[in-house]
Amino acid sequence: MNDTIAALASGRIPAGVAVIRISGPQAFRIVDQITNLPCSSQQSSTARLTTLRSILDRRVIDQALRIVFKNPRSFTGEDVVELHVHGGLVVIDEVLELLYSAGARPANPGEFSERAFLNGKLDLTQAEAIADIIAAPTRSARDLASMQLGGQLTNIVNEIEQQIQRARVLLEASIDFPEDVGDVDVIALVAILQAAVCDLERLQRTARRGRLVRQGASVVLLGAPNVGKSSLLNVLAGKDRAIVSPIAGTTRDTIDVQIDIAGIPITLTDTAGLRESSDAIEMIGIDRTRQSIGHADIVLALESDDTPPIDLPELQNASYVLKVHTKSDISMGVNESPDKHYVSAKTYQGIDALIQGIVHQLLDDGNPTNSNERIAVNARHSALILLAIDALNRVITASNAGITPDLLAVDLHDAAFHLANISGRNVIDAMHQEIFSRFCIGK
């Protein structure tokens, strides 16, 4: 990180203002070449109006607001300058060219955050949270990411790591100082580890919600022609997106609508009604209907009194099927069943319950606390948590089987290593500090 990087930090241009960010040991020297007043003379974290000039002929390029952040009190921990220029393409290009010719290089994607991480300004979960905030498709996703940026996840993982450190201290003391400490207290060791596994499993159960809130879910409407798929899609979407008609076979192709249900970004897909057909275009549509089942998190299988039932082998492969009886306003109520949702696109009867059923199915993985968690781990955290749980379970089994402490220590070290990778912290340092703070090594 001896070099200095520069890039446009703000979004789509043209815009009123664009922010160009420069970070690195030469940031002030480089910016000084295109402004008159030296950066070092400006108080840190303050803004100042300044004229940007070309290096060779001192031609005026733009008026900019310059904010100077002196290291280590900056986002990256390095010297940082932000130039708020007028947000036109030509201005931005010219300023960046000048900065590059003065010694900066173009920043790689995520490089400012990477520097913040390497300089200890952010841990990995916080760096990920920044990316999540930017990509958040819904307010719920943004809320989750904000929590993570605030260090919520890191704090929880830290607490679990401390439990594991306590177990490691117990174990390593009996390895290093057997005369002083004696045999490992297996009951105490296992109790600590079981508590840690329990906490990790609780965290792990938030992964499903994390995936749904970050990446969204797919809900596909399926059924015979005229069963009311397009009508239901329009009601759920709150707008007339798909054409509705009494003519069977109206929808010929799949139609996607993005909706937000309980903070989960959902792609709702209307499909061509399933029936035997000799119409070439309708058959292509029906083929697409079948394909969409494979990608669906939930299939809404629609039936009504006035259309034939569908019997589709592909439905066996669908991850989840919710049965929906449509047109409840004109239904005769024959064969009523508690495991079906009765809805009407005309009177809206049963629509709220259907939405709740969808949310429940998406979020519920057998854990009642799941949907109320204020954090939700991502796929990377989840993979590391699973590795840590495996390692801890190995230690628990081996401890109960009377395996020697030095062998247990290997798996315990692994568990701590995987958890430290969640935040990206150096586990060895933590371990040393823990041991020296608890034992007086005076002899």
Ligand SMILES: Nc1nc2c(ncn2[C@@H]2O[C@H](COP(=O)(O)OP(=O)(O)OP(=O)(O)O)[C@@H](O)[C@H]2O)c(=O)[nH]1
């Ligand atoms: N009474 C009543 N009629 C409905 C309801 N939902 C749909 N219909 C009617 O049923 C007919 C078919 O509705 P669509 O929503 O187009 O059905 P579809 O399943 O999309 O049909 P295809 O696109 O042909 O596969 C239309 O005449 C709708 O007005 C409902 O809840 N109650």
Ligand SMILES: [Mg+2]
């Ligand atoms: Mg339709």
